[in-house]
Amino acid sequence: MTTTPALHTVLGSGPAGTTLARELVRRGHPVRLVDRSGSGPAIGGVERYAADVATPDGARAAVAGAAVVYHCVNVGYHLQVEVMPKIQEAVLGAAEREGARLVVLDTLYPYGETRGAVMTEDSPWNATTRKGRMRAELDARYLAAHREGRLSVVLGRSADFVGPGVLSSTLGGAVFPAALTGQPVPALGDIDLPHSYTYIGDVAAGLATLGEHPEGDGRVWHLPTAPARTTRQVLALVEERIGRPLELTVITEPRPFGPFDEAFMAEYAEMFYQHTEAQIVDSSAIEREFGLTPTPLEEAVDATLGWYGELLAAHH
Secondary structure, eight states: OOOOOOEEEEEOOSHHHHHHHHHHHHTTOOEEEEESSOOSSOOTTEEEEEOOTTSHHHHHHHHTTEEEEEEOOOOOGGGHHHHHHHHHHHHHHHHHHHTOEEEEEEOSGGGOOOTTOOBOTTSOOOOOSHHHHHHHHHHHHHHHHHHTTSSOEEEEEOOEEESTTOOSSTTTTTTHHHHHHTOOEEEESOTTSEEOEEEHHHHHHHHHHHHHOGGGOSSEEEOOOOOOEEHHHHHHHHHHHHTSOOOEEEEOSOOOBTTBOHHHHHHHGGGGGGGTSOBOBOOHHHHHHHOOOOOOHHHHHHHHHHHHHHHHHHTO
């Protein structure tokens, strides 16, 4: 008798959720990809599904039949403090009711300011910002739900994303199109400080691996992240590949630029410390435990430039 492979449900169809859905299909899992519209380009092996997971009914419908649920939902920056706790409550309740394991894509925000200390999974949670405290409270609740035996939960923390499909990252839609078209390239804060960037393919590989390995549950893991370099060094990789120097506009304090409008920057101001102190992520734990290797930054930049080049060509 053959058994049907277990359903893996991905909540959120942004860059992380979409890349993860593809990675899970590649690993042989049936995949449901959930967002509020249920629309978007067809992805082989992926069922698109419409649900609002900020509501208990929407979350229950989204996770019905799933063995593993991946929470990759994000909302507009100005809505996060209000909406993310509602999404957590609905998703936790739905996954618990379904008996599904829950894999949560997380940020570095709970650590708060580190004064440049290397971030490991044992770093203290010292967040003082609204969004940092909110994320820390959510994470404490996830881990408590696991400890209490309500359901199995694991958290994967990522640094700033970079990669194909990544638009609204500090190394995303404001940087690569400008670099490719000879426009001024914005760079935030002190670009001579080390700053970790996590390749979107490694976000997906890390989350998928956690989804396949229940022995990792009940804790935070840092997703595979290449050794930190300064932002200037990362931008130099872009320069090497396009064959000309970038015209950099260094933004030393939070102000609107490119795709980051006034509303976003007003909300982002409290997080600007991430660009005025070193942001160094150590992901050696997940690398050792599960044999994962982060994509070298050179390859990440190649893939990202290739994707943006195609995107720009398609718009001309």
